[in-house]
Amino acid sequence: MPRKPVxxxxxxxxxxxxxxxxxxxxxxxxxxxxxxxVSKGGLLYHFPNKEALISALLERLDExxxxxxxxxxxxxxxxxxxxxxxxLWADTPMDRAxxxxxxxxxxxxxxxxxxxxxxQQQWLDVLAExxxxxxxxxxxxxxxGLYFNAMFEGGQxxxxxxxxxxxxxxxxxxxxxxx
Amino acid sequence: MPRKPVxxxxxxxxxxxxxxxxxxxxxxxxxxxxxxxVSKGGLLYHFPNKEALISALLERLDExxxxxxxxxxxxxxxxxxxxxxxxLWADTPMDRAxxxxxxxxxxxxxxxxxxxxxxQQQWLDVLAExxxxxxxxxxxxxxxGLYFNAMFEGGQxxxxxxxxxxxxxxxxxxxxxxx
DNA sequence: GTCTATATCTGGATAGAC
DNA sequence: GTCTATCCAGATATAGAC
Numbered sequence: 466m467p468r469k470p471v472x473x474x475x476x477x478x479x480x481x482x483x484x485x486x487x488x489x490x491x492x493x494x495x496x497x498x499x500x501x502x503v504s505k506g507g508l509l510y511h512f513p514n515k516e517a518l519i520s521a522l523l524e525r526l527d528e529x530x531x532x533x534x535x536x537x538x539x540x541x542x543x544x545x546x547x548x549x550x551x552x553l554w555a556d557t558p559m560d561r562a563x564x565x566x567x568x569x570x571x572x573x574x575x576x577x578x579x580x581x582x583x584x585q586q587q588w589l590d591v592l593a594e595x596x597x598x599x600x601x602x603x604x605x606x607x608x609x610g611l612y613f614n615a616m617f618e619g620g621q622x623x624x625x626x627x628x629x630x631x632x633x634x635x636x637x638x639x640x641x642x643x644x
Numbered sequence: 645m646p647r648k649p650v651x652x653x654x655x656x657x658x659x660x661x662x663x664x665x666x667x668x669x670x671x672x673x674x675x676x677x678x679x680x681x682v683s684k685g686g687l688l689y690h691f692p693n694k695e696a697l698i699s700a701l702l703e704r705l706d707e708x709x710x711x712x713x714x715x716x717x718x719x720x721x722x723x724x725x726x727x728x729x730x731x732l733w734a735d736t737p738m739d740r741a742x743x744x745x746x747x748x749x750x751x752x753x754x755x756x757x758x759x760x761x762x763x764q765q766q767w768l769d770v771l772a773e774x775x776x777x778x779x780x781x782x783x784x785x786x787x788x789g790l791y792f793n794a795m796f797e798g799g800q801x802x803x804x805x806x807x808x809x810x811x812x813x814x815x816x817x818x819x820x821x822x823x
Numbered sequence: 824g825t826c827t828a829t830a831t832c833t834g835g836a837t838a839g840a841c
Numbered sequence: 842g843t844c845t846a847t848c849c850a851g852a853t854a855t856a857g858a859c
Binding site: 649651680683684685687688689690 | 850
């Protein structure tokens with residue numbers, strides 16, 4: 466099994482962090498290299514160009530999303546409740562990869578959008594098994610709304626208790642809909 | 645009453661369109677000038693720098709948002725239903741200004757984010773009058789989720805009937821919650 | 824594998840002619 | 842008011858030394 470070099474991962478982590486913290490525009494190769502503690506040349510050895518960096522990020526996102534879907538399916542109180550709870554920023558590897566990728570999608574990166582659509586659809590399918598197709602839509606949109614709102618407010622959704630309260634409210638709404 | 649020059653509006657329209665269609669990154673002064681049919685120098689006569697362009701866009705957004713809030717309050721079947729319906733991309737002046745501004749918010753433009761938060765809060769207040777604070781949250785998030793999803797999929801949410809069906813579903817869910 | 828130096832290009836902005 | 846010409850900074854990417 467070929468082990469990936471650590472420097473490569475460090476670069477990818479740095480790129481991800483910068484996308485989250487300062488946005489796509491400021492996540493330059495210079496900034497990424499500096500954050501990762503390598504030179505620009507060093508960075509470009511691992512990722513020949515910026516697209517390669519993006520591709521690697523999307524690969525990572527897909528892997529983490531698959532794991533997340535499994536977790537969701539196995540959630541004891543149902544995938545819908547799991548989904549709503551996980552729509553809160555928790556700084557997990559999945560959250561980080563997802564938000565980072567979102568920054569790219571906004572910049573009209575088509576490949577990124579396609580990936581999102583795929584993940585989205587899988588979520589919806591799992592939700593439909595739990596609560597049926599209609600409520601699945603409602604849950605899916607609520608979760609997305611929560612997610613995007615949290616993203617907007619402070620770069621990294623810095624610990625605001627109000628969103629957590631909102632999660633409780635949405636879980637309450639879900640219960641009402643289940644009946 | 646001082647009439648604003650048409651060229652100025654043309655420039656602003658061009659900037660808005662480009663933000664929607666190609667994203668923040670590609671909405672350069674060059675591109676905006678070309679789209680508006682003026683030279684870069686001509687553009688910079690009306691807007692001395694890019695920030696001025698952004699400010700003007702946010703002003704426009706605020707004006708349109710205030711009008712929208714009034715419409716929402718006056719909606720015959722309640723503000724919640726109005727809100728859900730208006731979360732679909734309809735290529736209205738309001739939609740255009742909103743989505744364009746979203747592109748900036750993603751790029752971590754703080755002023756833009758503040759404006760969004762303000763509008764968001766006003767919507768929530770109006771919704772709460774209609775359906776109470778809890779359901780207001782649910783409706784708000786569903787609407788936002790719908791909005792962002794539509795935004796993501798094709799630059800301008802090019803006429804897909806499936807989202808319209810989703811609106812009907814969400815209206816149905818709203819009815820169930822109202823009881 | 825990683826670094827330095829450098830080439831190339833593009834975007835934002837200024838200066839001044841018309 | 843609008844244009845052309847130009848400057849400057851910063852971003853991507855290449856070349857080649859170590």
